[in-house]
Amino acid sequence: MHLNDVIQFAFRAMHGARTRTYLTLLAMAIGVASVILLTSLGEGARLYVTQQFSSLGTNLLIVLPGRSETTGGMPPMTGETPRDLTLQDVMSLQRSYHIKEVTPIVVGAAPVSYQQMEREVMITGTTASLFSIRELHMARGQFLPEQEMTRASPVCVLGHTLQKELFGNASPLGKWVRVGGYRCRVIGVLEEEGVGLGMDLSDSVVMHAASAQTLFNINSVFRILVVARSQEVMDKARQDIIDIVRARHEGEDDITVLSQDALLSTFDRILIALTYSLGGIAAVSLLVAGIMIMNVMLVAAAQRTAEIGLLKALGATRRQIILLFLTESACLSMIGALLGLIFGLGANQVLQLYFPDFPFQAPDWALWAAVGIALFTGLLFGLLPARHAASLNPVLALSGR
């Protein structure tokens, strides 16, 4: 029997039982589409987080005061608070051969005003290096100038949103704004950027670290951002940081060094696991669709008992009858899977229109897996009814006994 005849026979049979066929196709399509949609959500979340993290810059290490107790154990009893990080610590890090750039981050909130307009925003104290580390872009003017780290100077850069709020469409360059109890001259405006997970500079004033310390009357630094020379020396740079700070802090290991990669790969792992489990949940609906195909084919075998008897009388072999029935369930699952593929990918496109920032993208493996599982369940669950049909006694089948 030729394959195209087998397929034609299957299509005739499917056409002959339309309601049943449509319902089965629908079940299969929903199964495949939900695998695609759910894994798209997981994968989208992963891509989104990855994008956000990489906007922090590459080869980045983040130094924070205090040791994070990752190994468990008792917290110190004597109430020894971790030593603060200072601008001197920051400068000393520049000694390391494996470190390309270092910049401190000092943060705090303060009211910012220009004429009648006032707004409470975040103040970021840093250095000129932040510009390249965060890969910032200027809308107007310039970023903070290079200067000795411990020197304060009365200049500042405004974030995009803050500029809009205080100045509207007028240029703020050269204007003096009041930040807390101090006054500083605006020398630049940052370009509008996507919201970074790390810090949002758009509604913020950026000034020199020393100026911010004066403003908040502190000596400490909130974070130190360190850029290693290359990906390969990240570990050496980290060790240098720990060694240098330990030497300066009388032998105490009282800092934590985070690498962006470590954070990212943790998130990555979590989100990949999430995607898999979403895919797994959706795959259950494929299983349900497979069982539905089994039912449909068992009913078909029962309804077409006389037909099976006839086929045997006409000389159909066992294998041919199995082939005919399996082809039917394979066609059901394949067409259902294709419909689900079209439906799922189409739904992704539509969702993308409504949520342009979130990448709706089904991972390739999910497409293959969805269609593969659909076919597999179709064949697997089709096998039982097919074998049942093939094993019918032709005399009984024909006589309807």
Next chain:
Amino acid sequence: MIKLDHVSRTFQVGDELVHGLDDVTLEIKAGEYVSIMGPSGSGKSTLLNAIGLLDQLDKGHYFLDGKDTTKLSELELANTRREKIGFVFQTFHLIPRLTAAENIALPLTLAGVEHDERNERVNAALKSLSLSDRARHRPDQLSGGQRQRVAIARAVVTKPVVLLADEPTGNLDHASGVEVIDILETLNQQGITLLLVTHDTELGERAQRIIHMMDGKVLP
């Protein structure tokens, strides 16, 4: 050509054993026209199913063309059915979703005959049974007599040597019944061995040879 040698077939019905065929010995030559008659339940269908290799025997040997069929595998049985035997049933057994032409083509399709040759042979069969104008009709668009003619066309399109007809007129009015018997007799005159089961004595007596059955036995 057909030789049954002390053949038996029993069925278990509850606790009872029913003799479908009880020690039947029978020989039918190629080209013969045999009618099988007997009361209901006398084993006529069982005999036909055994000859058609649809049913297996409990005892005895069945030689078809000199070959002992009791030794054939399931696959060989299917192949022998396909090549040598044509069936015509009381209830036609046409596949409702297929057209007349497609129903007739079915055994050729199963045999893997190429598309063009298939069409040729189906058209020839349609023509010889004057069904050409009904080729694209489905069974439910045909009369009983037409349906049985389609079934006969399907049975002979593979050019079998034996044609087994189990009460082919049972569901037909008298006129269509006579028409169907005429067709079967014509086929027999063209060389096919014809075994016809019928209730109708008038029709049955048209055969060269009549086999009477009773309680699974062939009466002498």
